[in-house]
Amino acid sequence: MTTIRELVAAAGGLLHKRDLVGHGATDRHLTAAVRARDVRRPRRGWYSTWPSTDPRFVAVAVGGRLTGAAALALLGAWAWDRRPPDVVVSVPRSASRLRRRRGVRVVWDGGDVVDRGGTATVDARDALARAVVEAPSFEDAVVLADWARSVELIGEADDRAVLGRHRPDASGLADWSDEGAQSILESAAGTRLRLAGRVVERQVVVGPRGEAVDHVVDGTASLETDGREHHADHFERDRRKDLLTIAAGFVPCRVSYRQVREEWAAVQEAVDRLVGLAGGPPPSGRPEARLPRVLGARGRRRWRLGRDPGMPRTRTDFALS
Numbered sequence: 001m002t003t004i005r006e007l008v009a010a011a012g013g014l015l016h017k018r019d020l021v022g023h024g025a026t027d028r029h030l031t032a033a034v035r036a037r038d039v040r041r042p043r044r045g046w047y048s049t050w051p052s053t054d055p056r057f058v059a060v061a062v063g064g065r066l067t068g069a070a071a072l073a074l075l076g077a078w079a080w081d082r083r084p085p086d087v088v089v090s091v092p093r094s095a096s097r098l099r100r101r102r103g104v105r106v107v108w109d110g111g112d113v114v115d116r117g118g119t120a121t122v123d124a125r126d127a128l129a130r131a132v133v134e135a136p137s138f139e140d141a142v143v144l145a146d147w148a149r150s151v152e153l154i155g156e157a158d159d160r161a162v163l164g165r166h167r168p169d170a171s172g173l174a175d176w177s178d179e180g181a182q183s184i185l186e187s188a189a190g191t192r193l194r195l196a197g198r199v200v201e202r203q204v205v206v207g208p209r210g211e212a213v214d215h216v217v218d219g220t221a222s223l224e225t226d227g228r229e230h231h232a233d234h235f236e237r238d239r240r241k242d243l244l245t246i247a248a249g250f251v252p253c254r255v256s257y258r259q260v261r262e263e264w265a266a267v268q269e270a271v272d273r274l275v276g277l278a279g280g281p282p283p284s285g286r287p288e289a290r291l292p293r294v295l296g297a298r299g300r301r302r303w304r305l306g307r308d309p310g311m312p313r314t315r316t317d318f319a320l321s
Contacts (some may be wrong), residue, residue, distance in 0.1 A: 004033035009049045014120050017045045043099075055087045057199050062106065063098040064091035065120055068134055069144075071127035078147040078184035080140070088130065090122050099306040124153055129165035132173060138303035139191050141170070145177035146187035154285070155179075164228060172292030172305040178202055185225035185260050186214050193217055193271065194291065196200065197284030206248040211241050213250065217271055220278035222250040227257045251278045 007023055008015045020030065030047065033039050039047045042061040050057040056074070059066040069077070069085035077120050079085070082106065086105065088125045091098065093108045100106070107133060109122070116123035134291070135141035148154045154162050164171030176194070180202025181187040193215065204216040213222040222245045238254070245252040255267050272283055287294070293306035307320045 003038065004029060004047065005038040005049060008039050008047050012118075013054075014046060014048045014056070017047065020047065048064045055084070058087050058101065058104060059089045060120050061099060062089045062091075062101060063095060063102060064089040064106065065117060065122050066090070067107065067109075067127045067130050069120045069127075069131040071121045072124070072131050072144065072147075074121070075124060075151070077131075078143050080143075080184065080188075081136075088134070090126075091131075125158075125162045126165065128153060129162055129170070132163055133170050133301065136302050139188055141173060141303060142176050142191045143184055143187045145173045146181035147184075149177060149179040150182060159318070167304075169292075169305040169307075172307075175291050182214075182224065182228055184258060185227055189223060189225050189255075189260055189267075190215055192268065194287055195221075195244075195294070196268060197286050197288070198271070198275075199288060204250075206250070207241065207244040211244055213241070213245055213252075216250055218275050218280040219281035220251060221271060221274040222252050222265075223271060224252065224254040225257075225260055226254055236282065251275075280305045 004020065004021070004025060007020060007025070011019070017025075017030065033047070034041060039049055040052060040057070042048050042050075042052075042057045043063065046060055048054075048057055048060070049158055052058075052061075055070045056066050066074075066087065067090040068088035069079070070087050073079065073085050086103065087101075089104060089106050090109045090113060092107055092114045093110060095108070098106060109126070111123055113126045116126060121127065125148075128144060132141040132144050135144060145154075145159075148162075149159070159174040160171040160175075163173045176191065177187075178190075181190060182203075186202065190202060193200050198217050199219070201216045201219075202214065203212040204222070205212045206222075214225050215223040216225060223239075224238070242252045243252065253270055255270075261269055276282065295304040295306055298304060
């Protein structure tokens with residue numbers, strides 16, 4: 001006989017009473033399952049196998065669905081901070097009888113968001129649109145956009161529309177991100193170099209078997225970002241790629257996770273010197289003109305973007321700035 005727990009687990013960890021009744025469960029069966037702690041009830045009528053600390057459980061208990069960075073974390077989104085993101089709960093604008101919890105923020109979304117997604121989480125792209133505008137820094141927002149490209153959550157056809165769903169200026173992240181970033185190290189390093197005025201190309205092929213370097217800076221120096229997870233067993237391969245990089249005409253530089261995370265000033269100085277030695281330009285100190293200007297914090301926003309370069313200024317631009 002299939003148990004209540006098995007039915008709920010098969011549904012992904014959350015199931016409504018009506019669905020369980022449809023499988024033949026009675027009130028007695030449900031009560032016994034809860035008492036035996038086979039399942040938990042986050043809210044009346046709902047049964048779950050998730051622990052009560054699971055952010056999805058919390059969202060359902062409040063009366064909505066998980067959104068923002070906490071929803072993306074469940075999908076493996078890149079983030080510097082290892083701590084669980086704050087729980088943000090999406091509810092319809094007509095929602096009532098919410099059960100507020102300390103440290104949990106509720107946001108009211110329109111029907112387009114309500115109609116998408118699952119039972120406990122909003123559509124991943126809606127979560128992304130909220131997460132980027134609520135990111136603690138501009139770099140964190142670009143990291144999320146780069147991750148979304150890497151897992152094909154967004155692409156050139158819809159990146160601006162998705163990233164700008166909650167705040168139109170966030171659509172400019174499409175210019176700052178690209179599909180070449182394969183890790184948080186590559187994403188952060190590329191963004192920092194671009195902020196310093198460098199022109200960065202990602203995943204430039206240097207070898208006959210498709211070997212590619214993470215970044216080529218101003219067409220002269222390469223920067224490889226080596227996380228221990230993916231490079232600990234590839235010593236010989238990485239040295240061979242350095243030789244291929246030199247043969248392709250680029251001056252190589254290889255840095256670690258800790259150097260990117262904690263010693264970036266030294267990395268930036270080394271890259272500047274290597275570009276200079278290779279005959280490249282000095283750092284301009286300002287991002288390329290094609291990139292939307294990064295603005296400071298305002299209100300709850302920790303970062304904002306100016307208009308896309310070359311776009312005519314319209315009456316609505318004044319409201320969004």
